[in-house]
Amino acid sequence: MRSRLLCLKMVLKLSRCNHCVTVSNSPDFAMVHKVAIVGGGSWGSALSVIVGESVESKKHLFDTTVKLWLLREEVNGGEDLAEVINRQHENVKYLPGIKLPKNIVASSDIALCVGDADILIMAVPQQFLAKTCENIVSKIKPTAIAVTTIKGIEVDEKRNMCVSSVIIQKILKIPVAALNGANIAPEVAEKHFCEATIGVQREQDGELLKQVFNIPTFHVNVVRDLHTVEYCGALKNVVACAAGLVDGLKFGTNTKSAVIRIGFLEMINFIKQFVGEPSMETFHESCGIADLIATCFSGRNRKVCEAFVQGGHTIEELEKELLGGQKLQGPYTAAQIYVALERRGLVDKYPLITTVHKICSQQWEPKKLIEILCSQK
Amino acid sequence: MRSRLLCLKMVLKLSRCNHCVTVSNSPDFAMVHKVAIVGGGSWGSALSVIVGESVESKKHLFDTTVKLWLLREEVNGGEDLAEVINRQHENVKYLPGIKLPKNIVASSDIALCVGDADILIMAVPQQFLAKTCENIVSKIKPTAIAVTTIKGIEVDEKRNMCVSSVIIQKILKIPVAALNGANIAPEVAEKHFCEATIGVQREQDGELLKQVFNIPTFHVNVVRDLHTVEYCGALKNVVACAAGLVDGLKFGTNTKSAVIRIGFLEMINFIKQFVGEPSMETFHESCGIADLIATCFSGRNRKVCEAFVQGGHTIEELEKELLGGQKLQGPYTAAQIYVALERRGLVDKYPLITTVHKICSQQWEPKKLIEILCSQK
Numbered sequence: 001m002r003s004r005l006l007c008l009k010m011v012l013k014l015s016r017c018n019h020c021v022t023v024s025n026s027p028d029f030a031m032v033h034k035v036a037i038v039g040g041g042s043w044g045s046a047l048s049v050i051v052g053e054s055v056e057s058k059k060h061l062f063d064t065t066v067k068l069w070l071l072r073e074e075v076n077g078g079e080d081l082a083e084v085i086n087r088q089h090e091n092v093k094y095l096p097g098i099k100l101p102k103n104i105v106a107s108s109d110i111a112l113c114v115g116d117a118d119i120l121i122m123a124v125p126q127q128f129l130a131k132t133c134e135n136i137v138s139k140i141k142p143t144a145i146a147v148t149t150i151k152g153i154e155v156d157e158k159r160n161m162c163v164s165s166v167i168i169q170k171i172l173k174i175p176v177a178a179l180n181g182a183n184i185a186p187e188v189a190e191k192h193f194c195e196a197t198i199g200v201q202r203e204q205d206g207e208l209l210k211q212v213f214n215i216p217t218f219h220v221n222v223v224r225d226l227h228t229v230e231y232c233g234a235l236k237n238v239v240a241c242a243a244g245l246v247d248g249l250k251f252g253t254n255t256k257s258a259v260i261r262i263g264f265l266e267m268i269n270f271i272k273q274f275v276g277e278p279s280m281e282t283f284h285e286s287c288g289i290a291d292l293i294a295t296c297f298s299g300r301n302r303k304v305c306e307a308f309v310q311g312g313h314t315i316e317e318l319e320k321e322l323l324g325g326q327k328l329q330g331p332y333t334a335a336q337i338y339v340a341l342e343r344r345g346l347v348d349k350y351p352l353i354t355t356v357h358k359i360c361s362q363q364w365e366p367k368k369l370i371e372i373l374c375s376q377k
Numbered sequence: 378m379r380s381r382l383l384c385l386k387m388v389l390k391l392s393r394c395n396h397c398v399t400v401s402n403s404p405d406f407a408m409v410h411k412v413a414i415v416g417g418g419s420w421g422s423a424l425s426v427i428v429g430e431s432v433e434s435k436k437h438l439f440d441t442t443v444k445l446w447l448l449r450e451e452v453n454g455g456e457d458l459a460e461v462i463n464r465q466h467e468n469v470k471y472l473p474g475i476k477l478p479k480n481i482v483a484s485s486d487i488a489l490c491v492g493d494a495d496i497l498i499m500a501v502p503q504q505f506l507a508k509t510c511e512n513i514v515s516k517i518k519p520t521a522i523a524v525t526t527i528k529g530i531e532v533d534e535k536r537n538m539c540v541s542s543v544i545i546q547k548i549l550k551i552p553v554a555a556l557n558g559a560n561i562a563p564e565v566a567e568k569h570f571c572e573a574t575i576g577v578q579r580e581q582d583g584e585l586l587k588q589v590f591n592i593p594t595f596h597v598n599v600v601r602d603l604h605t606v607e608y609c610g611a612l613k614n615v616v617a618c619a620a621g622l623v624d625g626l627k628f629g630t631n632t633k634s635a636v637i638r639i640g641f642l643e644m645i646n647f648i649k650q651f652v653g654e655p656s657m658e659t660f661h662e663s664c665g666i667a668d669l670i671a672t673c674f675s676g677r678n679r680k681v682c683e684a685f686v687q688g689g690h691t692i693e694e695l696e697k698e699l700l701g702g703q704k705l706q707g708p709y710t711a712a713q714i715y716v717a718l719e720r721r722g723l724v725d726k727y728p729l730i731t732t733v734h735k736i737c738s739q740q741w742e743p744k745k746l747i748e749i750l751c752s753q754k
Contacts, residue, residue: 182634193750194631195638216751219635253675254571257559258596261572261667268661280657284645290638293670298630373570374593 027118027145027208034063035212036113038132039123040070040085040106045095046189047123047149050218052101054211061211068106069113082106098189111139119145119212121179122168126152127327129164133171146176147198147209151233153333161274161340163230175202177209178226180233181286182294191217197287198222199229221285228278229287231271236292237330238337239263241305241356243296245369248309258373260296263352264289270350274340301330309366331360351376404495404522404585411440412589413490415509416500417447417462417483422472423566424500424526427595429478431588438588445483446490459483475566488516496522496589498556499545503529504704506541510548523553524575524586528610530710538651538717540607552579554586555603557610558663559671568594574664575599576606598662605655606664608648613669614707615714616640618682618733620673622746625686635750637673640729641666647727651717678707686743708737728753 027033035055037044048068055062073081075093085091085106089099107113114120114136124132129150150164165176181196188194196213198220200206206222214220223229242263246256264283271278282288296302304318313321315331334357341347347354355372358364404410412432414421425445432439450458452470462468462483466476484490491497491513501509506527527541542553558573565571573590575597577583583599591597600606619640623633641660648655659665673679681695690698692708711734718724724731732749735741 182631182638184629184631187629187631190629192628192632193635193747195635219750219753251569252561252564252567253671254559254561254564255569257667257671257674258570258572258663260670261559261661261663264666265661284638284642286635286638289641289666290634293637294630294634297634297674370570373596376596 027205029061029208031118032059032063033061033118033208034065034067034116035119035121036067036069036117037121037123038069038110038114038136039125040068040081040091040094041123041125042091042094042185043149044068044070044121044123045091045098045100046183046185047121047213048100048104049098049189049191050213050215051121052104054213054215054218056101056103057215058211061208064103066104067113067117068104069110070106070108072108080108082108095185095189098186110135114140114144117141117144119147119209120174121212122146122148122150122164124150125326126150126154126164126329130167130171133168137172140172140174142174144172144174145205145209146172146174147179147212148176148230149179151180151230151237152329153231153234153336161336163227163234165226165230175205176226177201177205178230178233179209179213179220180229180291182290183286184294184298188218193217193219195219195221195286195290197229197282197285199226199282199287200224201226223279223282223285223287225279225282227275228271228282229285231275232267232283232287232291234329234333235267235270235337235353236263236295237299237301237328238334238353238356239267239292240295240299240301241330241334241360242352242369244302244305245309245356245359245366247302248306249366249370251370255370255373256296259352259369260292262373263296264292266350266352267292270337270353273346301328304328305330305360308360314362315360330356334360404582406438406585408495409436409440410438410495410585411442411444411493412496412498413444413446413494414498414500415446415487415491415513416502417445417458417468417471418500418502419468419471419562420526421445421447421498421500422468422475422477423560423562424498424590425477425481426475426566426568427590427592428498429481431590431592431595433478433480434592435588438585441480443478443481444490444494445481446487447483447485449485457485459485472562472566475563487512491517491521494518494521496524496586498589499523499525499527499541501527502703503527503531503541503706507544507548510545514549517549517551519551521549521551522582522586523549523551524556524589525553525607526556528557528607528614529706530608530611530713538713540604540611542603542607552582553603554578554582555607555610556586556590556597557606557668559667560663561671561675565595570594570596572596572598572663572667574606574659574662576603576659576664577601578603600656600659600662602656602659604652605648605659606662608652609644609660609664609668611706611710612644612647612714612730613640613672614676614678614705615711615730615733616644616669617672617676617678618707618711618737619729619746621679621682622686622733622736622743624679625683626743626747628747632747632750633673636729636746637669639750641669643727643729644669647714647730650723678705681705682707682737685737691739692737707733711737 148164338357525541715734
């Protein structure tokens with residue numbers, strides 16, 4: 001285990017060093033950048049509302065046409081979803097009822113979408129990320145920069161934990177940044193005021209990438225703490241499961257606030273222990289405490305875990321019933337992390353993450369969460 | 378203004394120094410301590426549930442009888458409320474439906490309650506605190522220690538901001554600690570798991586005071602950061618007003634989480650600027666982020682400010698209608714702080730606190746909150 005974790009750390013450190021010297025990819029503020037969004041589900045479509053408005057108002061920096069790639073899919077009895085989007089300016093399947101800006105041009109031709117893009121916004125589901133990257137690696141500009149908006153911790157073939165930026169970087173070999181924040185998709189699409197954080201490895205990318213997204217209703221802060229931004233996005237889902245269990249057990253706000261606080265500290269400790277040396281300020285950005293709060297009060301992890309306590313269903317059954325078979329990130333992430341903790345003998349240091357894993361995998365009853373909380377010293 | 382703030386800082390620093398040398402008040406772990414709760418409203422009564430259970434299980438440290446002082450008040454057509462509590466073990470007026478432990482002995486005789494107490498838990502409303510202290514100063518043991526559970530910032534006759542520990546210490550001249558956390562009273566009384574923080578000035582008080590409250594369903598952490606604990610308790614009410622305004626304006630979780638985050642940073646900055654040198658870890662204790670979350674989702678400040686947006690009433694009218702005339706802490710605290718900020722030319726640094734004050738005092742429309750958020754750089 002130790003060697004694997006060292007390996008993870010080495011990957012992170014090496015990739016950081018690589019970036020520091022890749023000056024050929026420095027953004028040029030005198031040129032006009034083309035932006036593409038890779039992934040047209042509800043989240044990619046919601047982001048297109050923000051990015052479309054943003055680039056439209058910054059013609060000195062960006063080409064105003066933003067390409068949105070999505071899988072070829074038939075709707076309305078045979079029409080290509082991309083064509084419907086381009087005619088109706090609405091993703092009728094994944095974000096119905098929301099008008100997309102007219103400068104968003106959808107296509108299911110991935111080469112066309114990414115071929116001339118200077119900035120690639122990655123918004124595909126985590127499980128399709130590696131395959132998508134392999135599909136586009138020969139088609140992208142070598143000077144492109146990627147921004148991942150994908151949350152989740154994966155275990156690779158060597159059983160190293162890795163986040164989406166590591167997968168993208170390994171395959172595409174271009175600089176990667178990460179966007180994360182308290183950004184529930186429908187509210188983003190409706191342009192309710194919100195904030196987000198971009199984590200960059202290279203300081204010179206920060207301002208340009210901020211400008212891709214930053215508009216009055218979507219405020220972006222940039223930090224030099226890429227992996228903290230990403231790990232927060234994955235770990236918060238585990239804490240949200242605990243919050244959902246508290247709701248399902250009919251405990252009140254005091255207990256839920258305590259669970260969020262304990263989870264927040266476990267997130268900080270986990271990142272300190274496994275990822276690197278985070279700046280404490282990053283945890284106070286939108287990607288940290290704000291995203292955690294939003295997810296613990298409104299996210300799908302909370303909702304499914306609340307239902308898990310109330311009904312007689314497994315998490316897998318609830319995924320099918322409530323999420324149309326999509327994988328719930330929290331229990332999956334908790335299981336991945338539990339393996340790492342167990343091998344290092346660190347289970348006792350992360351009682352909340354451990355308890356979420358044990359309950360969601362039906363090794364423990366939900367009420368055990370309260371017993372564990374009460375028994376902590 | 379500057380001299381007044383310096384004055385505040387001097388008071389804090391002097392009082393700290395005073396404590397460091399008051400060795401005669403060091404708690405003695407070989408003796409059995411008597412505990413009294415001064416204030417039998419809903420909060421004092423909820424605390425008595427915790428303290429009653431706690432001291433009962435620690436007979437080596439505490440006298441198991443806990444005296445609960447409350448104002449003489451008639452209930453049930455003429456009976457003294459204290460007598461009813463002692464017969465029924467229930468505060469039928471302020472915490473109906475909750476059984477108090479049998480070792481809680483209520484009385485409206487303040488001299489009897491505080492005269493032999495080694496630990497005084499202060500739980501009266503802020504506006505009666507100074508008068509209560511003046512009433513008991515000649516009656517308490519000179520070796521007693523006080524724990525304030527009273528939140529709020531007051532302006533004294535010299536227009537210095539001060540928190541309850543300063544008032545208590547000034548009048549009683551004994552060491553003071555503060556208890557604060559995500560502790561909504563009815564849930565505390567029902568023994569739903571929760572956490573709290575005690576801020577002490579003297580390290581030697583920490584363990585004893587922790588033992589007064591710490592039971593499996595009420596976990597206490599001790600920090601050496603008394604005034605941060607207290608100021609968090611007051612400032613969070615201002616942020617909760619902003620959260621209530623967001624709810625009233627029908628914005629969603631993204632906006633609310635952003636407001637909580639921005640408010641959290643303003644709390645930290647305010648305490649750094651006006652109070653002293655806080656430990657960042659204190660903000661991650663229950664008194665910090667957890668209490669803030671609980672108050673922004675369940676507290677009365679949130680509720681009244683939501684109603685303020687929806688109806689055509691002033692805050693004062695809503696206080697009468699929804700709180701039986703009790704003063705809402707958030708708008709009051711925001712107004713106090715605004716004066717201090719304005720005099721120092723710091724209004725721009727605290728846009729959220731300023732906006733809460735301007736909206737609650739009807740100088741600005743509620744929707745201005747969103748404009749202010751969107752216009753921040």
